[in-house]
Amino acid sequence: MNQSQNSSLDLPIKTIFILEDEPDIAELIAINLKKSGFKTKEFTNADLFYKQLKKEKPDLLILDLMLPDTDGLEVCKSLRSNSSYSSIPIIMLTAKADEIDKIIGLELGADDYVTKPFSPRELVARVKAVLRREIDLNNQDRVRVADILEIDFAKFEVYVEGKKAELTNTELKLLKLLLHKKGWVYSRGQILDYLDPDDKGVLDRTVDVHIKNLREKLGPAGKLIKNIRGVGYKFEV
Amino acid sequence: MNQSQNSSLDLPIKTIFILEDEPDIAELIAINLKKSGFKTKEFTNADLFYKQLKKEKPDLLILDLMLPDTDGLEVCKSLRSNSSYSSIPIIMLTAKADEIDKIIGLELGADDYVTKPFSPRELVARVKAVLRREIDLNNQDRVRVADILEIDFAKFEVYVEGKKAELTNTELKLLKLLLHKKGWVYSRGQILDYLDPDDKGVLDRTVDVHIKNLREKLGPAGKLIKNIRGVGYKFEV
DNA sequence: AAATTAAATCATGAATCAATCACAAAATTC
DNA sequence: GAATTTTGTGATTGATTCATGATTTAATTT
16 A cells, blocks of 8 residues: 555545546545555445445545446436535546537536546546645646646646646646647647747757657656658657 | 625625636636625626626635636736726636636736636635735734734734834835735736836836835845746745 | 768857946925 | 836846767668
8 A cells, every 4th residue: 555655635534535436447546545555435326326425525526427327427316416415525537538528518517527448546636636736726726737747827837747847837738738639749849939939040959859858857748749751750658 | 695705805705707708607607606696796707897887896816817708818818907996806717728828827817716627616715815815915914924924004014023114115115016916926017007007118127126126125025035047026925 | 881961069258147236316294 | 207116128147958960779671
């Protein structure tokens, strides 16, 4: 049981409810959360979940959108409309990416969304991120990329796995460009043009160096910046 | 109706306008704000909003950046440039990360922003945070920052570690700006615009000097004013 | 496997930007 | 309106960041 990964959070152990009809998936989630020092309780249907909820309030709920008996959205809605449960953070599991758009448009918001198939690592990272936000609400709205990367645009701050990375202005600009269209390959020419539209006489090698420095400062997230030989660079999740 | 969550704020019930074209989202926001004891009015387009604004001034505006008829930025700008509305706090809703740049780059832009998809709980928390900030800055009471800094805006007095610091008017204004959105980076242009909106021909170097003097007079608290190379200054706690 | 090409890395000089200073110009105070 | 305080300017200094060309490493082609 690895408790240390949980060290950035408050000391008391957090309890997480999992409402998911497929036992395999539920257990996969539970095992990984436990490994990170969380307590979990799994429920295969909404009734069992509601029953337990009366006895014990979880710190977070992981909720499958597609339940056999009840719609996950209904569960979310009913929790949100009940003042004693409305403060429980919810992470939704959805099957398809385009379902998210529906959810967004719908009248209830979960705290985060994860699409199936998901990596357990990713889910755990999101759980931690949501709980961290709970604790520190005066912190800015950080845009999260690929689990470990967070950017606070207002503060010009970048965090990798919760730790601050000190980027220069051009490095941050470069990162923004690469993130603008994830997976899209940008040529060195395009990158230089974005970094300084006026200056035309800058060599391509300069980009390499910026990429190198950026990768270095981003640590593990630096690996996500890929080179496409003969073409340019891209950010791949 | 849970009124207690609102207890930290001033007693009179706060009215919040929501300018958002998608009714589902507008209602989602409204429901959750009402649950926290706020009064809300929703508008699906800018015309309706402006019409009501003439009759009634809200305590805060939640503004979607992407409106069908008008650009949300335009609404923000027009409110800011109108002295009778310029003090209304604005929270912006954005869909994409790169839209955030626009908000931040805008002279005296929004007070906060939330990216879609957002959780209603988070938005409510942001609303409360912004309102608390407004109250603080208009309070007779002293505002405490980072343990060592105390500011009495009514008396125009600043104390560092209990000792009074003699700031000039512009220095106090500058400090107030930096503290308004703690951690947010202000460009020299934004700072100059705030210090004297009319005077346009003032050099950037002037800001440096004000910052220097302010840092000096704030003693140990001066270290909290950070420069972001190539961007501007911020107050970091 | 050798040759070829491109990317990563490195050290260094150039350029940029912030901090500071001394002084001039305004604005306040007396 | 003289004196004093505050604000703005331009120059100088110092630090950081950026750009470059050479060199090493890695990937691709023949």
